[in-house]
Amino acid sequence: MSSVDRRAFLQSAIAGLGAATLWKLQPASAAPQSDAKNLKIATFKFDATPPIGHGCCGGWIKPIEVVDDPMEGLGFVLLGAGPPIVVCVVDWTGILNEAHVAWRKALAEAAGTTPDRVSVHCVHQHNAPMACIEAEKLVTKLGNLPHLLDLVFFEKCLAGACRAVAEAIQSPQPVTHIAHGEGKVEKVAGNRRIMGPDGKLIAMRGSASKDPQHHALPEGLIDPNLKTVAFYNGDRKLAACHYYACHPMSYYGDGRATADFCGLARRRRQVDEPGCLHLYFNGCGGNIAAGKYNDGSQEARLVLTQRIYDGIVLSEKNLAREAVTSLRWATQDVLPQTDPKYDVGRILAQIADKTQSVANRNRPAYTVSWIRRCEKKIPITLSALHINRTSLVHFPAESFIEYQLRAQQMAPDRFVACAAYGDGGPWYIPTAEAYPQGGYEVSVAWCGPGIDDVLTQGIRSVLVGPA
Numbered sequence: 001m002s003s004v005d006r007r008a009f010l011q012s013a014i015a016g017l018g019a020a021t022l023w024k025l026q027p028a029s030a031a032p033q034s035d036a037k038n039l040k041i042a043t044f045k046f047d048a049t050p051p052i053g054h055g056c057c058g059g060w061i062k063p064i065e066v067v068d069d070p071m072e073g074l075g076f077v078l079l080g081a082g083p084p085i086v087v088c089v090v091d092w093t094g095i096l097n098e099a100h101v102a103w104r105k106a107l108a109e110a111a112g113t114t115p116d117r118v119s120v121h122c123v124h125q126h127n128a129p130m131a132c133i134e135a136e137k138l139v140t141k142l143g144n145l146p147h148l149l150d151l152v153f154f155e156k157c158l159a160g161a162c163r164a165v166a167e168a169i170q171s172p173q174p175v176t177h178i179a180h181g182e183g184k185v186e187k188v189a190g191n192r193r194i195m196g197p198d199g200k201l202i203a204m205r206g207s208a209s210k211d212p213q214h215h216a217l218p219e220g221l222i223d224p225n226l227k228t229v230a231f232y233n234g235d236r237k238l239a240a241c242h243y244y245a246c247h248p249m250s251y252y253g254d255g256r257a258t259a260d261f262c263g264l265a266r267r268r269r270q271v272d273e274p275g276c277l278h279l280y281f282n283g284c285g286g287n288i289a290a291g292k293y294n295d296g297s298q299e300a301r302l303v304l305t306q307r308i309y310d311g312i313v314l315s316e317k318n319l320a321r322e323a324v325t326s327l328r329w330a331t332q333d334v335l336p337q338t339d340p341k342y343d344v345g346r347i348l349a350q351i352a353d354k355t356q357s358v359a360n361r362n363r364p365a366y367t368v369s370w371i372r373r374c375e376k377k378i379p380i381t382l383s384a385l386h387i388n389r390t391s392l393v394h395f396p397a398e399s400f401i402e403y404q405l406r407a408q409q410m411a412p413d414r415f416v417a418c419a420a421y422g423d424g425g426p427w428y429i430p431t432a433e434a435y436p437q438g439g440y441e442v443s444v445a446w447c448g449p450g451i452d453d454v455l456t457q458g459i460r461s462v463l464v465g466p467a
């Protein structure tokens with residue numbers, strides 16, 4: 001496809017979104033198990049660094065002024081086991097709603113497959129774009145607000161991703177073996193919701209904190225393990241996917257683009273092994289951050305980078321290869337309901353109110369985008385890739401850690417690795433129990449507590465089969 005054709009395609013992909021007829025809620029689908037004898041992998045990477053001046057994290061922190069290190073997109077295509085499967089991860093804050101659908105459609109087209117066989121995730125760094133086309137159009141229309149997303153950059157980046165996929169699948173490598181491992185990460189993650197004796201939230205321990213009390217309080221509920229799933233041709237490791245649940249920022253809001261400590265650790269591992277693509281996925285880290293162990297200093301970023309790197313190395317020490325005998329891709333479309341407390345008319349009036357702060361105007365643009373997406377009945381596609389007894393499970397948005405732990409409990413006989421920050425539309429996905437506790441995450445969760453059941457059942461469906 002020429003760049004002109006590609007551009008036309010992307011524009012039509014974006015313009016055509018939301019046609020409800022295209023996006024019927026599909027029933028659970030578990031493609032038949034493949035023997036995977038001819039399985040091949042094609043890895044790809046592309047640049048995702050936003051231009052100077054690009055808005056960060058939805059436009060309420062300082063835009064990009066300097067690039068400390070590049071933001072990247074990385075992924076792999078699996079071929080030879082039914083239509084191709086694409087898994088991609090990008091160093092952005094989020095890709096939401098129709099932007100997420102646009103990514104899946106475009107990557108599917110590039111790989112010669114269908115969008116339901118594409119999963120796209122973000123690592124969730126905050127000095128980075130939070131890409132929502134509808135929200136960008138809304139703030140542009142209402143004027144006097146910083147841009148959330150440079151649509152030209154968005155298209156250019158996605159076109160680069162498609163080119164990378166199209167090139168990669170020209171020379172795939174056979175996959176004969178996979179391996180899984182895990183290792184405990186020391187002193188990074190802590191639960192950021194500090195609860196009082198009455199069961200209400202009393203404090204939030206964010207990504208960085210100088211409060212000694214925040215450092216002294218226990219880690220709380222986390223998943224301390226970093227998990228790895230690696231693909232091999234014989235004894236040659238071709239790709240290694242690492243999974244760990246924690247907000248990935250050591251400090252931010254300073255206008256400096258960086259992949260931050262998780263991305264930096266991954267990149268260090270990449271230097272160790274140039275022949276293997278290392279990918280890092282953020283797990284269900286909606287309520288997890290580094291504030292227990294991070295004072296937000298430059299030194300702390302180095303320390304956290306080292307700890308994630310050590311976790312990756314430890315996890316990889318345990319890798320034991322096994323021949324690939326089966327592969328299955330399962331999906332389930334879900335459309336969780338918007339919390340009825342959100343009223344579009346009132347929110348639009350707030351966005352247009354120039355006496356309000358930028359955050360109070362830009363942020364609700366994402367709420368409206370979610371509501372309108374639901375009206376168009378554009379579902380979230382949950383998916384899982386099952387290879388032998390290993391399952392890679394793909395969650396949306398800022399899912400709480402409980403969902404990841406639940407998934408592992410649902411399939412105790414499988415090795416379950418969880419990637420979240422897929423379709424970011426719903427923003428936070430707390431558990432039902434967390435709603436009455438209150439707190440920041442609940443205040444910016446666009447769905448009501450019913451999402452707990454919808455997501456739990458959906459994940460059960462892709463992981464262990466429909467009920």
Ligand SMILES: [Zn+2]
Binds near residue numbers: 124286398
């Ligand atoms: Zn977050």
